Amino acid sequence: xxxxxxxxxxxxxxxxxxxxxxxxxxxxxxxxxxxxxxxxxxxxxxxxxxxxxxxxxxxxxxxxxxxxxxxxxxxxxxxxxxxxxxxxxxxxxxxxxxxxxxxxxxxxxxxxxxxxxxxxxxxxxxxxxxxxxxxxxxxxxxxxxxxxxxxxxxxxxxxxxxxxxxxxxxxxxxxxxxxxxxxxxxxxxxxxxxxxxxxxxxxxxxxxxxxxxxxxxxxxxxxxxxxxxxxxxxxxxxxxxxxxxxxxxxxxxxxxxxxxxxxxxxxxxxxxxxxxxxxxxxxxxxxxxxxxxxxxxxxxxxxxxxxxxxxxxxxxxxxxxxxxxxxxxxxxxxxxxxxxxxxxxxxxxxxxxxxxxxxxxxxxxxxxxxxxxxxxxxxxxxxxxxxxxxxxxxxxxxxxxxxxxxxxxxxxxxxxxxxxxxxxxxxxxxxxxxxxxxxxxxxxxxxxxxxxxxxxxxxxxxxxxxxxxxxxxxxxxxxxxxxxxxxxxxxxxxxxxxxxxxxxxxxxxxxxxxxxxxxxxxxxxxxxxxxxxxxxxxxxxxxxxxxxxxxxxxxxxxxxxxxxxxxxxxxxxxxxxxxxxxxxxxxxxxxxxxxxxxxxxxxxxxxxxxxxxxxxxxxxxxxxxxxxxxxxxxxxxxxxxxxxxxxxxxxxxxxxxxxxxxxxxxxxxxxxxxxxxxxxxxxxxxxxxxxxxxxxxxxxx
Amino acid sequence: xxxxxxxxxxxxxxxxxxxxxxxxxxxxxxxxxxxxxxxxxxxxxxxxxxxxxxxxxxxxxxxxxxxxxxxxxxxxxxxxxxxx
Numbered sequence: 208x209x210x211x212x213x214x215x216x217x218x219x220x221x222x223x224x225x226x227x228x229x230x231x232x233x234x235x236x237x238x239x240x241x242x243x244x245x246x247x248x249x250x251x252x253x254x255x256x257x258x259x260x261x262x263x264x265x266x267x268x269x270x271x272x273x274x275x276x277x278x279x280x281x282x283x284x285x286x287x288x289x290x291x292x293x294x295x296x297x298x299x300x301x302x303x304x305x306x307x308x309x310x311x312x313x314x315x316x317x318x319x320x321x322x323x324x325x326x327x328x329x330x331x332x333x334x335x336x337x338x339x340x341x342x343x344x345x346x347x348x349x350x351x352x353x354x355x356x357x358x359x360x361x362x363x364x365x366x367x368x369x370x371x372x373x374x375x376x377x378x379x380x381x382x383x384x385x386x387x388x389x390x391x392x393x394x395x396x397x398x399x400x401x402x403x404x405x406x407x408x409x410x411x412x413x414x415x416x417x418x419x420x421x422x423x424x425x426x427x428x429x430x431x432x433x434x435x436x437x438x439x440x441x442x443x444x445x446x447x448x449x450x451x452x453x454x455x456x457x458x459x460x461x462x463x464x465x466x467x468x469x470x471x472x473x474x475x476x477x478x479x480x481x482x483x484x485x486x487x488x489x490x491x492x493x494x495x496x497x498x499x500x501x502x503x504x505x506x507x508x509x510x511x512x513x514x515x516x517x518x519x520x521x522x523x524x525x526x527x528x529x530x531x532x533x534x535x536x537x538x539x540x541x542x543x544x545x546x547x548x549x550x551x552x553x554x555x556x557x558x559x560x561x562x563x564x565x566x567x568x569x570x571x572x573x574x575x576x577x578x579x580x581x582x583x584x585x586x587x588x589x590x591x592x593x594x595x596x597x598x599x600x601x602x603x604x605x606x607x608x609x610x611x612x613x614x615x616x617x618x619x620x621x622x623x624x625x626x627x628x629x630x631x632x633x634x635x636x637x638x639x640x641x642x643x644x645x646x647x648x649x650x651x652x653x654x655x656x657x658x659x660x661x662x663x664x665x666x667x668x669x670x671x672x673x674x675x676x677x678x679x680x681x682x683x684x685x686x687x688x689x690x691x692x693x694x695x696x697x698x699x700x701x702x703x704x705x706x707x708x709x710x711x712x713x714x715x716x717x718x719x720x721x722x723x724x725x726x727x728x729x730x731x732x733x734x735x736x737x738x739x740x741x742x743x744x745x746x747x748x749x750x751x752x753x754x755x756x757x758x759x760x761x762x763x764x765x766x767x768x769x770x771x772x773x774x775x776x777x778x779x780x781x782x783x784x785x786x787x788x789x790x791x792x793x794x795x796x797x798x799x800x801x802x803x804x805x806x807x808x809x810x811x812x813x814x815x816x817x818x819x820x821x822x823x824x825x826x827x828x829x830x831x832x833x834x835x836x837x838x839x840x841x842x843x844x845x846x847x848x849x850x851x852x853x854x855x856x857x858x859x860x861x862x863x864x865x866x867x868x869x870x871x872x873x874x875x876x877x878x879x880x881x882x883x884x885x886x887x888x889x890x891x892x893x894x895x896x897x898x899x900x901x902x903x904x905x906x907x908x
Numbered sequence: 909x910x911x912x913x914x915x916x917x918x919x920x921x922x923x924x925x926x927x928x929x930x931x932x933x934x935x936x937x938x939x940x941x942x943x944x945x946x947x948x949x950x951x952x953x954x955x956x957x958x959x960x961x962x963x964x965x966x967x968x969x970x971x972x973x974x975x976x977x978x979x980x981x982x983x984x985x986x987x988x989x990x991x992x
Binding site: 273274276278309310312313316341343425426459461462465466469491492495499589592593596597600605606630703704705706707708709710 | 941942943946947949950957961962968970971972975977981
């Protein structure tokens with residue numbers, strides 16, 4: 208296809224909470240591809256819209272940002288795509304700037320920076336309805352005249368303005384902006400100098416080079432992300448030279464430049480924006496009076512959290528049991544269809560067990576995503592972070608770390624992926640390091656099995672069992688906060704974090720959007736975690752199946768004892784004996800490195816439990832009975848109440864999840880942090896268990 | 909219009925319901941740049957809605973939450989009620 212016939216690639220940019228994603232979804236429907244920018248856990252979304260003539264138009268949805276001076280990985284990706292610094296994403300030909308009409312000045316700041324790029328721009332003036340309700344009258348035509356680019360008023364939520372936007376996108380040629388603003392005279396030579404170097408040494412087109420020069424000169428703490436091209440040595444040297452010079456002179460060009468841009472924007476807005484009437488407190492203001500109230504706010508927050516946990520742990524049970532039974536049935540079918548042998552075992556004990564182990568958590572994760580989506584789309588999430596800021600600040604984190612930690616109760620992986628909204632790199636790292644301490648749902652089967660072994664049958668009231676479970680959750684939560692405090696004081700000494708967060712106006716939840724997000728994120732989870740767990744499950748199967756026991760008639764327990772896993776368990780025994788664990792529990796600890804719940808099934812195999820159906824199941828009675836009978840070679844009972852308790856505590860703290868480590872590696876771009884995380888978490892687990900077990904023994908338990 | 913010079917105070921100490929003008933930012937370059945870019949730079953008007961440790965403010969029709977450390981770095985001048 209000749210170059211001029213290739214449809215232009217559009218990028219969609221805008222401030223956070225400007226309705227950009229809603230507009231993107233409305234334009235592209237279900238024709239989207241969601242992935243990740245390699246090296247960073249920032250979602251990469253490319254969709255296809257159709258022009259008025261039915262031609263497909265690719266649209267990239269870029270993360271929300273206030274400015275091109277990036278402060279978080281999200282914003283760095285936006286900047287790098289627009290500047291053409293990323294190998295993995297084509298530089299967009301045209302840009303759609305989504306602007307919140309009810310907050311025009313601030314939204315135009317990013318637009319002003321983007322107009323510097325000299326690319327064709329369409330402005331989507333979104334949330335016109337909110338602006339009208341706030342007593343603002345906007346004149347889109349005037350804005351169009353002033354800027355010289357198409358301005359399309361729209362309400363993405365109600366589907367208004369979409370046709371007009373599509374029409375504008377279908378135009379074969381778009382006018383370039385009448386974008387005249389004077390760079391403050393004293394910095395002009397520096398801009399020219401850097402621009403020339405960027406053109407010559409970094410192969411940038413002239414206009415992009417100018418915009419990038421302006422940004423580099425004023426963005427002091429340039430955030431770098433993996434996968435983005437570095438500056439050439441010559442340009443970096445020039446830049447450092449200018450910075451040193453200005454630092455010596457004591458001038459703040461960054462502040463001056465921002466002021467100059469805002470002055471230009473204010474002049475622009477004077478003719479476009481009119482306040483028609485003084486409106487009283489808006490509905491959002493009235494709701495906020497209750498939601499962030501020091502008493503009512505906390506009561507509401509507690510009620511929402513209670514509903515969230517109730518749903519995750521009770522509603523999810525039905526689909527989880529169903530998935531379990533389906534996987535078990537499939538496994539049974541494979542067993543009946545194939546002749547006994549390694550291939551059959553690999554399929555049932557490796558592949559199917561691996562898939563089952565991950566799919567079974569999908570209901571809980573989807574419920575969590577539903578709540579997170581609901582809270583985000585209504586605007587409540589920012590308020591929850593605001594409320595949580597005070598308790599979080601006690602350990603040196605701020606309110607934004609609350610959402611990742613909350614997500615980690617279901618699974619640390621979405622939790623770690625949610626840390627990307629935290630601007631400060633140190634705060635983000637601390638949040639990533641402590642997130643896996645929050646008791647995720649994979650620990651639940653282990654807790655359930657141990658509680659069942661500890662307190663068999665109906666002899667004890669359910670309240671006691673729930674109480675023990677609660678203690679485990681509390682232990683993990685306090686552990687996370689304690690370590691956050693410690694890391695912030697010892698490892699990452701930095702000034703107290705500064706949090707600035709915008710409160711979006713409250714909105715009715717859009718269930719279609721939430722559903723779409725649930726599907727997208729659920730699929731990403733399956734893909735990311737699923738491939739890793741599946742791989743590891745196969746490796747673990749190999750470790751338990753080889754080398755083969757010399758006697759072909761050996762029982763599964765004998766085979767496991769003979770296998771590599773069994774040998775590792777024995778090798779491990781001296782290290783875990785002080786905690787009251789024998790080598791068979793050691794095998795469970797080794798195999799559950801794939802996922803914690805694997806402990807239950809591998810324990811079942813190791814202790815040769817009969818009538819056990821595999822996977823994660825609610826009925827642990829056969830395992831419990833066998834475990835209760837298990838003993839040391841000298842006849843002492845193995846699973847004493849103290850050992851059960853110690854084992855639960857071990858699982859609270861120990862880093863027993865390969866998938867989490869893989870995600871942490873991807874997020875932090877080094878193996879150093881996952882290694883550190885494994886050491887500190889498993890080390891703590893060992894120490895705490897040692898103290899608990901030895902104290903318990905001394906006290907005669 | 910000029911008003912008698914008021915002493916500057918950090919935003920966190922502004923009483924709820926009061927409106928003030930941002931006069932000076934004291935944090936790191938990084939922080940100053942971001943807060944200016946968000947439209948809370950010098951000369952912006954800010955109305956405190958609630959909060960002592962974590963402040964909730966209204967700036968240019970947007971609600972912005974700032975934690976105590978951030979609010980301490982924003983020095984404001986209380987406007988007399990006649991000027992609001």
